[in-house]
Amino acid sequence: MSIVHVSDLHREYQQGAVTVKALRGVDLTIEPGEFTALMGPSGSGKTTLLNMIGALDRPTSGKLLVDGKDLASLSSSQLSDLRLHRLGFIFQSYNLIPVLSALENAEFVLQLQGMARDERRKRVRETLAQVGLAGMEDRRPGELSGGQQQRVAVARAIAGKPALVLADEPTANLDSATAQGLIELMEKLNHEHGITFLFATHDPRVMEAAHRVVRMVDGKVAEDLRK
Amino acid sequence: MMMLLLAAMAWAADPTIEELLLATDDAGRGDQSVAVIQMHVKTDRYERTMKMQAWAKGTERTLVRILEPAKDAGVTTLKVDDNLWNYLPKVDRTMKVPPGMMSGSWMGSHFSNDDLVKESRLSEDFTCEITGRPDDSGGNYVVSCVPKPEAPVVWGKVAATVTPDKVPVKVEYWDEKGELVRTMDYSDVRDVGNGRKMPFHMMLTPHDKPGEFTELTFESLDLTVQLDDGFFNLQSLQQR
Amino acid sequence: MSFLLTVAWRNLWRHKRRSLITATAMAVGVALCMATLAFNDGMFEAIFDVMIEQQLGHVQVHHPDYPKKRVMNDTLPAEILTRIDGEPGTVAAAPRLQGFALLGSETKSSGALLLGVDPEREPKVTPIGKRVVEGTFLPPGETGGIVLGLRLADELGVGLGDSVVAVTQASDGSLGNALYTVTGIVKTGSAQIDRSGAFVSVADLQDLLVLPDQLHNITILTDDATDIAPYAERLRADIASDTVEVQTWWEASPQSAQMMSMRDFSSVIVLGIVFGAAGLGILNTMMMSVFERTRELGVLKALGLRPTRMVGLILVESVLLASLAVSIGLALGGGLDAFLVLRGIDLSASAKEGISFSGVVLDPVIKGVVRWEGVAQVVGAVFFVSLASSLWPAIRAARLDPVESLRAE
Ligand SMILES: Nc1ncnc2c1ncn2[C@@H]1O[C@H](COP(=O)(O)OP(=O)(O)OP(=O)(O)O)[C@@H](O)[C@H]1O
Numbered sequence: 001m002s003i004v005h006v007s008d009l010h011r012e013y014q015q016g017a018v019t020v021k022a023l024r025g026v027d028l029t030i031e032p033g034e035f036t037a038l039m040g041p042s043g044s045g046k047t048t049l050l051n052m053i054g055a056l057d058r059p060t061s062g063k064l065l066v067d068g069k070d071l072a073s074l075s076s077s078q079l080s081d082l083r084l085h086r087l088g089f090i091f092q093s094y095n096l097i098p099v100l101s102a103l104e105n106a107e108f109v110l111q112l113q114g115m116a117r118d119e120r121r122k123r124v125r126e127t128l129a130q131v132g133l134a135g136m137e138d139r140r141p142g143e144l145s146g147g148q149q150q151r152v153a154v155a156r157a158i159a160g161k162p163a164l165v166l167a168d169e170p171t172a173n174l175d176s177a178t179a180q181g182l183i184e185l186m187e188k189l190n191h192e193h194g195i196t197f198l199f200a201t202h203d204p205r206v207m208e209a210a211h212r213v214v215r216m217v218d219g220k221v222a223e224d225l226r227k
Numbered sequence: 228m229m230m231l232l233l234a235a236m237a238w239a240a241d242p243t244i245e246e247l248l249l250a251t252d253d254a255g256r257g258d259q260s261v262a263v264i265q266m267h268v269k270t271d272r273y274e275r276t277m278k279m280q281a282w283a284k285g286t287e288r289t290l291v292r293i294l295e296p297a298k299d300a301g302v303t304t305l306k307v308d309d310n311l312w313n314y315l316p317k318v319d320r321t322m323k324v325p326p327g328m329m330s331g332s333w334m335g336s337h338f339s340n341d342d343l344v345k346e347s348r349l350s351e352d353f354t355c356e357i358t359g360r361p362d363d364s365g366g367n368y369v370v371s372c373v374p375k376p377e378a379p380v381v382w383g384k385v386a387a388t389v390t391p392d393k394v395p396v397k398v399e400y401w402d403e404k405g406e407l408v409r410t411m412d413y414s415d416v417r418d419v420g421n422g423r424k425m426p427f428h429m430m431l432t433p434h435d436k437p438g439e440f441t442e443l444t445f446e447s448l449d450l451t452v453q454l455d456d457g458f459f460n461l462q463s464l465q466q467r
Numbered sequence: 468m469s470f471l472l473t474v475a476w477r478n479l480w481r482h483k484r485r486s487l488i489t490a491t492a493m494a495v496g497v498a499l500c501m502a503t504l505a506f507n508d509g510m511f512e513a514i515f516d517v518m519i520e521q522q523l524g525h526v527q528v529h530h531p532d533y534p535k536k537r538v539m540n541d542t543l544p545a546e547i548l549t550r551i552d553g554e555p556g557t558v559a560a561a562p563r564l565q566g567f568a569l570l571g572s573e574t575k576s577s578g579a580l581l582l583g584v585d586p587e588r589e590p591k592v593t594p595i596g597k598r599v600v601e602g603t604f605l606p607p608g609e610t611g612g613i614v615l616g617l618r619l620a621d622e623l624g625v626g627l628g629d630s631v632v633a634v635t636q637a638s639d640g641s642l643g644n645a646l647y648t649v650t651g652i653v654k655t656g657s658a659q660i661d662r663s664g665a666f667v668s669v670a671d672l673q674d675l676l677v678l679p680d681q682l683h684n685i686t687i688l689t690d691d692a693t694d695i696a697p698y699a700e701r702l703r704a705d706i707a708s709d710t711v712e713v714q715t716w717w718e719a720s721p722q723s724a725q726m727m728s729m730r731d732f733s734s735v736i737v738l739g740i741v742f743g744a745a746g747l748g749i750l751n752t753m754m755m756s757v758f759e760r761t762r763e764l765g766v767l768k769a770l771g772l773r774p775t776r777m778v779g780l781i782l783v784e785s786v787l788l789a790s791l792a793v794s795i796g797l798a799l800g801g802g803l804d805a806f807l808v809l810r811g812i813d814l815s816a817s818a819k820e821g822i823s824f825s826g827v828v829l830d831p832v833i834k835g836v837v838r839w840e841g842v843a844q845v846v847g848a849v850f851f852v853s854l855a856s857s858l859w860p861a862i863r864a865a866r867l868d869p870v871e872s873l874r875a876e
């Protein structure tokens with residue numbers, strides 16, 4: 001069963017008198033274990049599509065199945081739960097909670113999922129180790145570099161063992177060496193743990209690493225390239 | 228109530244309004260008396276009988292001394308003009324009754340201290356007229372009196388019923404709202420000499436207190452005594 | 468939940484100064500509120516003391532018609548007193564008889580309210596003995612003495628050792644009269660008593676009024692002023708009849724009860740002020756906190772924090788802030804209360820003659836009284852208001868659109 005199934009998806013924004021058509025009939029299916037990059041010019045609708053798939057926003061029309069569920073039929077609380085249990089998010093600007101330590105930032109998703117403390121701690125420590133942050137558990141985001149922060153964000157996204165991790169330009173704020181390291185980390189996670197990734201990105205290195213590149217133009221899928 | 232008695236005597240003397248009023252004003256001015264009176268008081272709360280001796284000269288001077296019961300014997304009331312004193316033998320003191328207590332009961336009866344002081348002043352404080360004559364009022368005269376505008380009286384109207392031979396039958400008192408408040412009934416009319424007739428029994432009935440009354444019975448009445456003005460002073464009040 | 472607590476607690480310290488200023492302002496409110504309540508309660512306690520304990524007693528026994536009609540003959544048999552003495556919970560019971568009389572000295576006279584009291588029992592119920600400004604109160608076991616109100620003594624022109632005649636119409640219609648010797652002069656602060664009150668022994672007044680072994684009133688103090696109703700209920704069951712009525716002080720004097728209920732009214736006003744102040748403080752702080760964290764809260768929401776938990780997060784934060792305020796406030800307020808309880812506030816500068824309260828003179832030094840319910844009300848009010856006023860910011864946070872808030876930079 002595919003994790004994401006999108007067909008003829010439209011999203012329009014009303015900006016005063018003008019109607020902005022961000023998505024104009026997107027068709028896309030993502031299978032488990034895929035490592036996909038969404039690319040396309042600025043304004044082509046990448047972020048908008050990720051938001052739809054991430055259950056953060058509702059489409060104007062079209063069909064949207066995530067993890068087998070029709071998002072149109074879910075309440076906002078159910079959407080919350082879907083995001084909490086089945087999806088992981090990595091943002092361009094890390095978006096860690098500044099008052100929490102690295103460990104706590106990754107931990108709270110598990111806490112919200114209701115995992116018991118001991119199991120949770122163990123899992124978070126392992127995950128932080130996986131992303132190469134062993135020994136930095138107690139640092140606050142302000143005490144970490146951008147790359148380290150983004151690794152914490154990756155740890156937070158994967159700690160709950162989601163069916164799909166959505167990442168919107170995860171490397172855009174990183175220098176190229178750091179970005180390279182992060183890409184390799186995600187490749188490894190995909191490869192070793194079978195975590196499904198969907199990126200929106202302009203970064204050629206991400207496209208390089210991706211098994212599949214979907215190119216968007218004007219709110220539509222213009223090209224779908226599997227390597 | 229001595230005053231009522233004297234007033235009654237005066238009204239009895241004259242069958243016309245002028246004569247009645249004149250007689251009222253003159254009432255007892257020359258008259259002097261000494262009487263022994265039994266007073267029987269019945270109220271909701273108590274019933275008591277007292278015997279007393281009363282001396283009077285005109286309407287202005289009265290001395291009443293209690294003879295019985297023994298507990299109260301010797302308690303004496305002196306009235307001179309508008310003033311009232313009580314002599315209390317037990318504590319050997321004389322107390323002037325203050326203005327605030329004038330409306331209080333005299334010796335537990337239905338007479339107030341005020342009654343003793345003011346009762347006789349019909350012609351001074353009231354405007355009177357004959358409102359009934361023997362032919363239309365059951366053989367008696369009726370003299371009705373209403374207070375003069377500024378008069379310090381508690382009644383709204385007073386009416387005396389008098390027989391043609393000048394014997395009082397009854398006096399009725401109304402309050403300012405026109406309600407009949409009390410009635411004094413006279414009976415047991417006897418000859419007291421000189422062709423004068425006097426009631427020897429009087430009954431005061433307060434209508435606002437059903438079942439209550441004060442009854443006066445004269446055991447003796449001497450209208451021939453000669454009394455000095457000096458008899459009615461504070462010294463004799465205590466000596467008697 | 469512990470996640471919410473951690474985030475809320477850390478957020479509070481993220482803006483240390485803002486949180487502390489808000490908390491301190493609220494704490495000052497709490498402290499002032501506590502002090503006001505303590506002062507207020509002290510004042511009312513003093514009024515209660517004077518009005519209830521010294522005049523009305525806790526429980527009164529009388530003929531059912533006597534309070535309204537004041538008819539001399541509506542009396543109680545004196546033997547009821549022994550039964551009241553035997554009632555568990557009775558601390559003191561004072562018998563009283565009263566009647567109007569004309570009092571006379573050698574030269575002057577004046578109407579007076581004669582109060583027949585038991586010279587031994589009366590001081591246990593009312594502080595009349597302490598109000599004697601000259602001489603002594605009626606000596607126990609003796610008769611023939613009289614204690615006059617200050618102005619009444621002036622009016623009669625009598626002093627200690629002088630004799631005074633009392634004349635009145637006794638219950639049997641006779642002219643009751645007696646001679647008393649002035650043993651003392653009292654200044655009670657009650658205008659009525661000072662101007663026209665005179666105390667004699669109840670035995671003397673029974674003689675004067677010819678009411679042998681009869682009383683108009685028995686005033687009782689019980690062992691627990693806060694638990695009068697059950698005592699009155701028991702006593703009622705024991706002695707009440709057609710001619711014997713048992714009343715608690717609030718039944719006997721509804722005006723006094725009304726006055727005492729002002730205590731609660733003024734507490735409500737004081738609490739209302741804290742409500743307002745604390746509410747605005749919290750609303751402002753939480754509103755700012757939500758606005759400046761729009762992005763962060765949006766992330767939480769995006770990551771799957773349910774709207775209801777978002778509300779919880781904000782509420783927990785405001786409760787923590789309130790707890791902080793309450794802790795500081797209790798410390799400050801405790802200090803103020805301690806001062807009020809131990810030292811009191813001396814009002815004699817502004818009220819030289821003592822504070823007069825509907826004819827009753829209070830001590831010019833008002834000492835605070837701390838009631839735990841009062842403190843609890845203040846604390847409760849702070850929490851309630853904190854929750855109520857952070858509800859709106861909380862709902863705003865819960866309604867944040869994650870996409871919008873993530874776009875906000
Ligand atoms: N909330 C919104 N209101 C109005 N228009 C919007 C909104 N969100 C996106 N759009 C518009 O929709 C179109 C698609 O935007 P989107 O952010 O998805 O582009 P993108 O491909 O992610 O661009 P970029 O590479 O710059 O991130 C753009 O024209 C954008 O201005």
Ligand SMILES: [Mg+2]
Nearest residue numbers: 046047048200
């Ligand atoms: Mg974008």
